[in-house]
Amino acid sequence: MAIRYYQPKALVGQNLHWTLTWQEEVFAERSVAIPDNTHGLQKLGAMKVTLPDRGKAYTCKLTLSVDGSTMKNTYELYVYPQDNVQNLSVPTIGEGEHLVCLTKDFYEAKELLAQGKHVLYLPEEVAESLEGFYCTDFWCYPMFRDICNWMKKPVAVGTMGLLIQKNHPALREFQSHKYATPQWYQLVSHSNCAILDDATEKSYRPIVQMVDNFERNHKLWLLFEGKVGTGTLMVCTMRLSEIQERSEVKQFTKSLISYMTSEEFSPEQVLDMEKLEKTFIKVRKKKIGRETGMARTAVCSLPILYEVFQKY
Known part of the structure; x- marks a missing residue:
């Protein structure tokens, strides 16, 4: 996680708070301290959480906010089961x-x-x-x-x-x-x-x-x-x-x-x-012969055969 901050008011004693929700149910949340007087881009480390296994794919929402401010971002996360194996090489x-x-x-x-x-x-x-x-x-x-x-x-x-x-x-x-x-x-x-x-x-x-x-x-x-x-x-x-x-x-x-x-x-x-x-289906081109000063080309587009003559 990271925060980019350029406002003139200094950030002192503030935390970045994150929550993970599924259908309005909060299943994980935590706060991370923001270093005092942060300015520009400040990395805040990684977040680790075990996502619930609901037996099927689902979406959850990650919300990041700074306490006592209007700073807030929301991300949609897509969670997929691990056992989705579909073999498309079979007939x-x-x-x-x-x-x-x-x-x-x-x-x-x-x-x-x-x-x-x-x-x-x-x-x-x-x-x-x-x-x-x-x-x-x-x-x-x-x-x-x-x-x-x-x-x-x-x-x-x-x-x-x-x-x-x-x-x-x-x-x-x-x-x-x-x-x-x-x-x-x-x-x-x-x-x-x-x-x-x-x-x-x-x-x-x-x-x-x-x-x-x-x-x-x-x-x-x-x-x-x-x-x-x-x-x-x-x-x-x-x-x-x-x-x-x-x-x-x-x-x-x-x-x-x-x-x-x-x-x-x-x-x-x-x-x-x-x-x-x-x-x-592509129109297939096949060169079928050469003549003096001329190459003859056939353009095959089944079921009709066209012959096109083009100068060398």
């Missing part, structure tokens, strides 16, 4: 009518859905996407993009943070706000925000989406679900396998799988796999 999870098939392959997902399966599609790459970035952009993306280009500096991703359906049952065990908070940092940083501008009806709302800036205004999705024929599909563009050892990622995965292996996983909104294919 299926669950059993019976709640069996969920896991795949990284779009066409395998398409086949499974045609068989009426529950499918969790976890693409490692998304052809039409933006890089997931936790921090929001500054106030005018076009202006700062042009400045970066002029200075030959990398251009920021330019997105504006998450919009989350916090009460969706897929997130029941991963408590969230409507907006991004720190437990989303790694999940967003290891994600591809799929560009799905024309993939669904305008009324469709994903579970988790990234808000784009006003210039591009793409529909950027990280977690969404839908009905495909007799099958049901959940798409997660967060690369969970890259960060699967982190506590918050384990909890997110547990919450997602718990929902998908329950009777609640029965989305009513319809998804079109042909439209989704344009977002998730």
